[in-house]
Amino acid sequence: MHGLVTKPVLLASGLLMVGLLLMAQSPLLAYDWTQFNEGSVSQGAAHSSTTQSGNIPTRNVNYGSSNPLEDRVAELEAELAKINSKAAEAKKKAEGQPSVTAGGRIQLDSAGFSQNDMSRDQVGEQQNGVEFRRARIFISGEMFNVVEYKAEYDFADTGRVGATTLQSTAFKDVYIAIKELPILGHVRIGHFKEPIGLEQLTSAKFISFMERSLADEYGFVPGRNTGVMAHDTWADEDGTWAIGCFVSEMTAEPPIFQDDNGGYSLSMRGTYLPWYDEATEGRGLWHLGMSYSYRDNANDLLRFRQRPECHLADYVVDTGTIIDSPSWQLLGLESAVVYGPLSFQTEWFCSFVRRTANANAFYNGGYAYVSYFLTGEHRKYKRDGGCFDRIKPNENFFRVRAEDGNVYTGKGAWEVLYRISYIDLSDETTADLAGTVCDHTLGLNWYLNPYTRMMFNYVNSTADDRVGANGNMNIFEVRAQVDF
Secondary structure (H helix, E strand, O other): OHHHHHHHHHHHHHHHHHHHHHHHOOHHHHOOHHHEEOOEEOHHHOOOOOOEOOOOEOOOOOOOOOOHHHHHHHHHHHHHHHHHHHHHHHHHHHHOOOOOEEEEEEEEEEEEEEEOHHHHHHHOOOOOEEEEEEEEEEEEEEEOOOEEEEEEEEEEEEEEEOOEEEEEEEEEEEEEEEEEEOOOEEEEEEEEEOOOOHHHHOOOOOOOOOOOOOOOEOOOEOOEEEEEEEEEEEOOOOEEEEEEEEEOOOOOOOOOOOOOOOOEEEEEEEEEEEEEOHHHOOOEEEEEEEEEEEEEOHHHOEOOEEOOOOOOOOOOEEOOOEOOOOEEEEEEEEEEEEEOOEEEEEEEEEEEEEOOOOOOEEEEEEEEEEEEEOOOOOOOEEOOOOEEOOOOOOOOOEEEEOOOOOEEEEOOEEEEEEEEEEEEOOOOOOOOOOEEEEEEEEEEEEEEEOOEEEEEEEEEEEEEEOOOOEEEEEEEEEEEEEEO
């Protein structure tokens, strides 16, 4: 009888000990119950986040450390230190070699013309056409945080051999630059735009109309040439200044110019913002600027001429070659106001032409335009350049069919514009096409996204020449543009 009782007792005792060993591994018993009071965890156990059901903690606790939160923070700090160390090593390695960025742009234009008889007599029948206005590729970058460089080429340039027009490759921005110098600020050496004009210094990717105004490039403003220029900002980026010396004959076909009789220029520009709304990053601003250039003519030869505001059109005003002009001076005044989606911009240029065998001549031209964004955007301003920058639509264009079967559309940005511009080349010249031209241009721009847009321009151009003809031309233009 005694043996029969002992065996069940021993068996029960063994099962009890196994159960106690298993329960010892349970989180319920591993928990410090002295810190559990009325369904809350004391501050000493606050690092172990718990949930409660009937005052019983249900989340496992990291019991392998006296302070697991500190252990976890230390682990994260160690990982962060490794990441920062790798980033510093990558930055140091990058600073030891040039960075490289590649990009470009494509602008495809088409234009149709209608003319009166006097316009046909002046310049002949204008041909409807299609052209790649610009097709550019560039690379740019910097070295050792001090030197910048850029090399940009346009494969849509044209040259003439006799009566034949051929494709050619033109230099655009091809330069090296040293930045953040004392006094001089930034110094650029190579082929780039002379510091003249607001519309000229605003990239063709961002100008409001398909072509710049009559008094601008090909009229008076020289555009790109080869030279050296210092430039910087002032008044906490409310103003900019630039001054440079250029070889005025090295336009789009560098790299050689040799002449012992002139061909040089000194150009400068200053801008200032009397008003800039910092809170909206330029949704309201007023820009003022002035440019000046002294230009020494190679071999005393000078010529001004201009197309209507369409690159596919022929020249409608022309002084002919002036053979006795050792130099001339250019003065430009500029202003722009942005007030939310509404903006105004105007420039005026005048040239004082010195002549040795005839009376000195005075030519001038200018424009004014108004722009309004129907979708509420505003023109972006580039403070370190004193010019305008890329438009960013509030909503990019898209058109997709959703799972519910409905079609959803994003509008992009829509801008309407009007510009009037003129150029007067009638003074002291006997060329038949010497005279004045006045253009009225209506525009509509559709920005699908910040890098793609469609442009629609209608131009009414009137040319009054020296012999009294009054030619009128109507031009319809469309451009598809993308840059990257």
